[in-house]
Amino acid sequence: MLSDADQKKIKDLRLTAFAQKFFELTGEQANERLTPEEVFMQAVEHAVDTRRGRRIDKLILQAGFPLPTASIAQIHYLPGRKIDEVRMRRYLSHEWRADPKxxxxxxxxxxxxxxxACAIGVAACHTEHTVFYRRMDDLVRDFRLAREDARDYQRLLIKLRTVDVLxxxxxxTVGIDQQGASELFAVLSDREYTLPTIIASQTDPEYWVxxxxxxxxxxxxxxxxxxNTRWLPLGALDMRKQLGD
Structure with missing residues (x-):
């Protein structure tokens, strides 16, 4: 049985999740048959899972998703939507840095x-990738505002160039000026074959040009x-009407 002084020493190491689980395990009679190593490793695994959960929560928050609870598990595979369920489930464990298409x-x-797009991005966060979500109109405004300060401008460009999944x-869907087009080109050039970009649009590349x-x-x-791109063209099904929104 650990003394109060022993418990204080463990808490002072700031291993909060580990300590909480360790004290819980050592305080339960049902765990008396466990070896010290088994108790220790159960507490370690609990601490690792807790820290990983916190990292994932932070990644999702920093990504800026408008739908942070979007989930691949909740996607509707209705007839006419043209979404392959097997393909979507692969994104649950996709290694974006190793396969940057x-x-x-x-x-x-x-x-x-x-x-x-949000569901795929959230899944990327769960595999501990950094993700940054931006609507085109917000990105155009970001570029315009950042140009007023050299440091803000460099921070924005570095973020767009280095985030695992953009x-x-x-x-x-909104216009972009010539300078904005040059900035977007520079970002995409730096990411090409190195880091993936996910584009969601109502229009096709012919229109973009x-x-x-x-x-x-x-x-x-x-x-x-x-x-170096995968295409995911959706059908004409209006999901707002289907879901009654």
Missing amino acids: NLLIISPTGGGKTYL IIDDFM SVIPDRIAGDSIVNRLAT
Whole structure:
């Protein structure tokens, strides 16, 4: 039996989750048949799981998802949606850093592309990848505001270039100026073949080229997004109507 002084020593190590589980195990008569090693390892495994859960919660919070509770397990595989369940479940354990292919989710309004993008992003957080979600209009505003301060500008570019999984939603639903197109091109160039970008959009690459003011930058952006890429075109099913929202 551990003395109060012994328990204080363990708590002073700031191993809170380990200490709590360890005291719980050593205080239960049902665990008297466990060896000291078994008790110790059960407490260690509990502490590891607790710390991992906290890391995942932090990654999800930092990602900025509009739907942080989105889950691949909750995706509706309705006829006409054109979503393969086996493929989606692979994203639960996908190693994005080792297989940095882009993903394009193309869907009409109401098709559920935002939920799908968030669900895949949340799954990436659960495999301890860093994720950053941004709608296109917010990203355009981020670029514009960051240009006013050199340090903010560099921080934004570094974040966009180095995050494990970058998600841009509502891609090209708002206009982008020539400088913004150049900045987007630079980010995608740095990520090409190194880190994946997930694009969710109502439109296709042919349209993107037509609305980007700089044709050369437009061609380069689309080429980088469409090369080394997996496509996920959704059907025309309106999920808002289906789910009664």
